[in-house]
Amino acid sequence: MFFALGPPPPRILASDLCDLLETYLEAQQVREIYRAYFFSAEAHDGQKRKSGEPYIFHPLAVAYILAKMRMDTQTLCAALLHDIIEDTNITKEKLASEFGKQVAELVDGVSKLSSIQFETREQAQAASFQKMLIAMNRDIRVIIVKLADRLHNIRTIGAMVRASQRRIARETLEIYAPIANRLGMNAVRVELQERSFATLYPLRYRVLAQEMQKLYSKRTKIYHSIQSTIEQRLNQCCIEANIVKREKHCYVLHENMRDKKKANSVDKRKTFSQVTNMCALRIIVNSVDDCYRVLGVVHTLYKPICEHFKDYIAIHKVNGYQSLHTTLFSTHGLLIDIQIRTMAMHQIAENGITAHSISQFDKEMDCPHEATNYVARKRTQEWLHGLLEIQQSASDSLEFLEQVKIDLFPDEVYVFTPQGKILQLPKGATAIDFAYAIHTDVGNKCIATKIDNQYVSLSTQLVSGQTVEVLTAKWARPNPSWLNFAVSARARSYIRHFLKTLQYDDAVLLGKRMLDKELAPYSLSVDKFNEKQRAHLLETFKVDNLDSLLAEIGLGNRIALIVAHQFHPSSDISIKAPQLTEESQSKPLVIKGSEGILVNFARCCRPIPGDEIVGFVSTGRGVIIHTAACRHVDEYRQSPEKLLAVEWESQLSGEFLVDIRLDVRDKRGVLATIATAIANMESNIKQVSNESSDFIN
Known part of the structure; x- marks a missing residue:
């Protein structure tokens, strides 16, 4: 599916909305939504969009998008009223009296913070986003309405000035498309990404779309041949299946081409032919048992690439997605990328938590065996709870937004606890991320980890399928260096x-x-x-x-x-x-050497007990201790108010870093000899560097 930056989509009328609603809602519910339409039209009377059309056409379009998802009455009323609090004089209390507390809460959750003045646009956006995500914890339908609102805005973005177009498109790619992906709403995610990409890079999008159209035209016979071969073999095995061709999207192609080759040490990006040398098919069957039977059939037809096989049925993706993925070699010189799933899995893969009526969410959580998309919604609830924990520990809205962006990273690794529980972590996650995923106290008191019963560093990156064990101690506490390799937002x-x-x-x-x-x-x-x-x-x-x-x-x-x-x-x-x-x-300030993170010892001179020392007060860093003979002290004397008289405590115990220079002959085993000597003195080597010299003794 390709999205051209042409004229805006046709207007949605109230009659169009009502016709759609009557296909799945009762007459009384349709009348309530129609009343919300009249209320919104009256409140927005005289207001116009950038395109010049009456403002009410925007809420109507948002409601229509949600009606196609078969959303409930309260969500559709909130969609029609979603800009009321932000753009009119109608208050939240007035909405609650007219349409009920839940509708008012939904509208308030979507509304931006307009009553608070912020120094920058970024701070205002971050604060409004933080408010919306907190509201999501109370009612997931807040983000569903917001995604529909953003989807219509990106469809009609052509009326905005170029700077606003780029800002909105970039924000959509960074935040809203990943959220749609995290909620399993694949159809919404794809359109948000494609339209945003076409807005940011219209020439690139147009070139890619044209090349893809040409490619599909050239390979029609090949695709048909592969599809027919698989269909015939499935019929022979008495397996009912629907095979459809999957289209590659321009944004995904663009990102794949930007990714550097992992297997090649040469720093190159992938070419168009490399990322399109594939026939992508989706096979939809009737049962989970048929999924695995189809997998066996296609593996007998074509040779599989083992490392490309993924079983997302046994281990769901974090958003509840389920399918079997496999990549095969074909006789036509193309790779065959196949997804195998049931129709219920397909509904969840495309629509995520909106695959079934969202109003039944609480009921399904109580009766999970009755809900086909229970896993998707349960994972969503766990994710929202995690966001609330991140929000409580973040110092401001900008930091919160930064952490959320990290948490929306799409790829995952799946690892096991010693008890066999599966944990999903972001791609590139380390052992310390695993520790915090178990519990905050486990992360804070982590001292070591085992992967597959072998001790490893806390910075070791995890690989799917590993079993990870965390060792803790009561005296332990987080180290600032952990931030250098912690990946997950929670950690x-x-x-x-x-x-x-x-x-x-x-x-x-x-x-x-x-x-x-x-x-x-x-x-x-x-x-x-x-x-x-x-x-x-x-x-x-x-x-x-x-x-x-x-x-x-x-x-x-x-x-x-x-x-x-x-x-x-x-x-x-x-x-x-x-x-x-x-x-x-x-009297001088006495230095013990163990004051904490706000008394630091300068790397330039490495002061140790016995050296004559001075202190320099550094903004935001506390006191930096230098030797009195350090070359930097003369510079510091220009700010005498920041110099501090300090001295060592008479009784000291602890370890201090020092620089040692050794001139030795370059011969085999000399480094091992030096390391052994230092270890025998009960010391440790923090870092080693060497340089050769032409000097010959």
Whole structure:
């Protein structure tokens, strides 16, 4: 199916909608939807779209899209009213009194946040998207209405200015098409992708569409021959089946051509002939047993490519999709890409959670054996619950949206727990993603993992079919380096949340130590502040509480010296400051080497206990410790307020990184000898680099 960027689709009239509704709804329900149409038409009276047509034609078209999915009365009323709160003076309360609370909640969930002012368009979009996804947790029909709304908008995008077209198309490809895919709504996903691609790259789309039409015309006889051969063999085996040709879509072809060859070390992209050298067929049968019988038949006709076989019937895709996939060698020089499924599987594959009436969702969850698309909806409910957890740990809407985009990554790997439970994870997921998929506490306290009973690194990428076991310890906690290889949105969100909490706690403790050091000349400390002194600091520095002020000092966002200067006798504050004395001199800040993530040791000079050291307060990073002889210290002296007098604690225990340079003869086994010597000293090698020299001794 190819989508040309031509004139907009024909207008949908109220009579067209009613004719369609009468095919599956009762007369009373149709009248209620018609009443919603009149209410919406009156509210939008005088408003026009960018195309110049009356605005009401947009809600009508959205409702018609949903009616073709056979959606329920409340969803269709919400579709007709979906822009009421956002674009008119009608309130949510008014909608609730007219059409009920559920319809009002659906409309509110789809509406953007217009009452809050944001600094950028991106922040506004992210906040509105976050609001919509939270509403999805209460009622999945919110996103169904939004997808239909976006589908009609992308069909009529030609009336928008070019900049808006590109913005909407890009947002559709990044967010709404993946959501449709995640919900199993394949037909909606394909049209969103194709129209968005045609909007962003009209020339590329047109060239690809023309080439595909030519290719199909040339290969008609070949496709017919392959199809006839399979049909004849199935008839001989008494298997009823419907074989249809699958069309490749331009967006998918474009993305496949952009993918670099995995098997070739040369950095090349795939050519058009490589991604189209395939005859794609779909075989629809009556039962699951017939699916596997057909698989055996086609494998006897043509030789299969073993690594391309996928059994999504035994192990469903994360969106509930089921089919057998296999790729075969044909005698015509083409590969044959075959999908085998039942009609019920096909309905779910195309329509996802809308394959059957969405209003029966709760009933089906209670009686799963009565629902053919129970798995799709159960997985959707689990996904929405996961999104809610991510939202609770995200610091802002932009971070939440970033994590959701990661979670919408389409490919998955399937791995097993030691108890045999299957977990779906994003492609490229590592052992740490597996740990967080089991439970947050398992991820936070993970210390090691086993894959197929062999110990592996936490950064090891998982492969489908592996059995993964996680080892934990009560003392363990997330490491910032995990963010370098964690892939799943859940894992990344919880690691970030933990580190932010840990960073805040460390910042408060470090800030208190730094402020106490600067308060020492005034015979003061944080613990000795009276209520009047506390109140003055909070008012002066515009913070809500003392911990917030200490955290800002610890993070380097405020200078402890400036805060302490508020108590200098010369300062014009109403608080009686203690007098400076010669005896109360400022003492250096004592460094233990284990303060946490906000006391860092500079890589340029690698300070270790015994070195003379200085501290530099770095914005957002806390205190960076350098040796006094470091070449960077002279630069830091230009900001003396950020320099900090520090010294080592007398009793230290722990490990510190140092750089060691060794000049050795280049001979066999020398590196092993050095590593053994270092290990015998109970030390460990973090990193090794070597360079050769022409020097000969």
